[in-house]
Amino acid sequence: MRILSLLALAFMCVFAACSDSELVSMKQLSSGAKLYEQHCSNCHQADGSGLALLIPPLQQADYLTNNALLLPCLIRNGAAGAMEVNGKIYNQKMPGNAKLSDAEILDICRFVLQKFPEKPISLEDESLTLALQKCDSVGN
Amino acid sequence: MKNTILVFACLLVWACNQNKTLPIYGERSLQTFEKEGKSIIDTVYATVPPFVLLNQNGDTVTEALVKGKIYVADFFFTTCPTICPIMKKEMLRVYQKIKGDENFVLLSHTIDPDYDSIPLLKDYCNRLGSDGKQWQFLTGQREVIYELAEKGYYATAMPDSTEPGGYVHSGGFILVDKQSRVRGIYNGTDAKEVDQLMEDLFILKAEKE
Numbered sequence: 094m095r096i097l098s099l100l101a102l103a104f105m106c107v108f109a110a111c112s113d114s115e116l117v118s119m120k121q122l123s124s125g126a127k128l129y130e131q132h133c134s135n136c137h138q139a140d141g142s143g144l145a146l147l148i149p150p151l152q153q154a155d156y157l158t159n160n161a162l163l164l165p166c167l168i169r170n171g172a173a174g175a176m177e178v179n180g181k182i183y184n185q186k187m188p189g190n191a192k193l194s195d196a197e198i199l200d201i202c203r204f205v206l207q208k209f210p211e212k213p214i215s216l217e218d219e220s221l222t223l224a225l226q227k228c229d230s231v232g233n
Numbered sequence: 234m235k236n237t238i239l240v241f242a243c244l245l246v247w248a249c250n251q252n253k254t255l256p257i258y259g260e261r262s263l264q265t266f267e268k269e270g271k272s273i274i275d276t277v278y279a280t281v282p283p284f285v286l287l288n289q290n291g292d293t294v295t296e297a298l299v300k301g302k303i304y305v306a307d308f309f310f311t312t313c314p315t316i317c318p319i320m321k322k323e324m325l326r327v328y329q330k331i332k333g334d335e336n337f338v339l340l341s342h343t344i345d346p347d348y349d350s351i352p353l354l355k356d357y358c359n360r361l362g363s364d365g366k367q368w369q370f371l372t373g374q375r376e377v378i379y380e381l382a383e384k385g386y387y388a389t390a391m392p393d394s395t396e397p398g399g400y401v402h403s404g405g406f407i408l409v410d411k412q413s414r415v416r417g418i419y420n421g422t423d424a425k426e427v428d429q430l431m432e433d434l435f436i437l438k439a440e441k442e
Contacts (some may be wrong), residue, residue: 143317143323146360185360188314188397194361 118203126203128197132190132206133168141209147185150176151209158210164202165221166228168193195225236429254311254440255408258404258415259385274421280413281306284340286373292354292372294340301416303437304338305430306407307384308390308419310345314397316404320421324406330431336438339368343380343403344390346372387418393408406430410437 130139136148136163143150151157154214171189175182190198199221206214243405259279266273303329309317331337343349349357351392354370361368372378382390386407408430410415413421417428417433 135315138319138322144322145362147321147357148318186312 121200122204122207124197125200125202126208128193128201129204130176132193133201136187141205146181148182149176149181149183150162151205153211154178155208155211156211157206158214161206161210161214161216162220163203164224165198168198169225169228193220198225253414255436258329258418259403277421278412278414281415282381284377284381284385286371286377287351287369288372289351289358289365291351294369296387298369299338299340299409299413301366301411302338303411303434304340304409305334305434306340306342306386306388306389307405308342308378308386308402310343310398310400310402311352311353312345312398313351313400316422320404320406321361322419323424323427324368326427327406327425328363329429331434332364332367332438335366335367337434340371341368341408342378344375344378344382344400346375347379386415408433410440 099103114200133172137143137151138148141151141154143152147158156176172187177183193201199218202216203219206216234347247436257278261278263274264277266275277314281296284294286294305324307320307324309320311317316377321341324341328339331339342415343354349372351372354372355365357364358368358370379390382402386405386409388403388407389407390400390402392399404421405422406419406427407415408419410416416437419430421427
């Protein structure tokens with residue numbers, strides 16, 4: 094009985110440790126994971142390994158580490174032309190995702206930046222939102 | 234008594250698995266042949282019809298390339314955002330398995346020949362890491378490819394403006410034996426089915442003609 098009450102106390106401590114903002118971000122990450130599977134994993138593969146020299150990897154990609162704030166626009170508008178990732182040049186056109194909402198794109202960004210770079214990248218929600226707004230106003 | 238039956242059942246299953254044979258797809262018919270003055274009735278199986286296509290180097294490729302060989306065919310297009318990249322990742326696994334063994338060939342056919350030019354297919358082939366011999370990328374007249382897909386390989390390929398990328402096609406890997414008969418169709422986006430294909434390749438290799 095004593096062990097049970099100790100366990101219960103331990104659980105309560107763990108839940109208390111999760112602040113509201115952390116719970117929100119867990120929700121966003123799992124939504125991002127689902128959206129990644131639906132919209133990105135066909136090409137970049139479920140494990141982010143890409144496809145040979147045709148589709149760049151996300152896993153351990155220096156491009157993500159160096160250009161995290163370009164990600165929202167990349168997802169929205171796609172990409173064309175040469176792109177260097179981990180020392181290799183890729184040149185396949187990436188289609189845009191015009192149908193995804195702002196919130197969905199930001200969820201994917203958060204998931205991708207947590208899951209794939211060498212060190213997980215946490216960006217302020219404001220900076221991601223601003224990046225997305227900027228790419229819309231430039232219209233590229 | 235019960236145990237004896239069980240042991241026999243197990244033996245039977247084991248014995249059957251030792252000689253796994255693959256089905257032969259398509260219609261078959263009985264035909265009468267003349268041999269040494271006698272008429273013999275034999276079964277004739279459906280085969281992949283002869284074809285004339287171009288590969289990623291612009292060279293003409295016909296059924297002669299795969300004569301007496303075991304090959305896997307599939308249908309794709311280079312700008313396909315849906316199942317193709319997964320299929321190509323899986324086909325890359327098959328390629329790595331058969332590389333260097335001249336019994337095997339892989340043929341990937343584009344279903345968007347207007348966009349997928351020969352230089353584009355060449356680039357695609359190089360970037361995938363294929364040597365361009367054992368794994369070739371084929372193009373030709375649109376109608377010819379669609380008819381070959383449908384009638385030769387039991388696959389679907391057609392334009393569809395409602396699909397992302399503009400085409401609908403099956404993600405099948407079609408296994409063809411040394412006598413041009415289709416012996417298996419596997420889902421090219423399912424790693425387990427592709428594992429099975431890689432085993433079945435060697436069943437066909439061991440098969441007597």
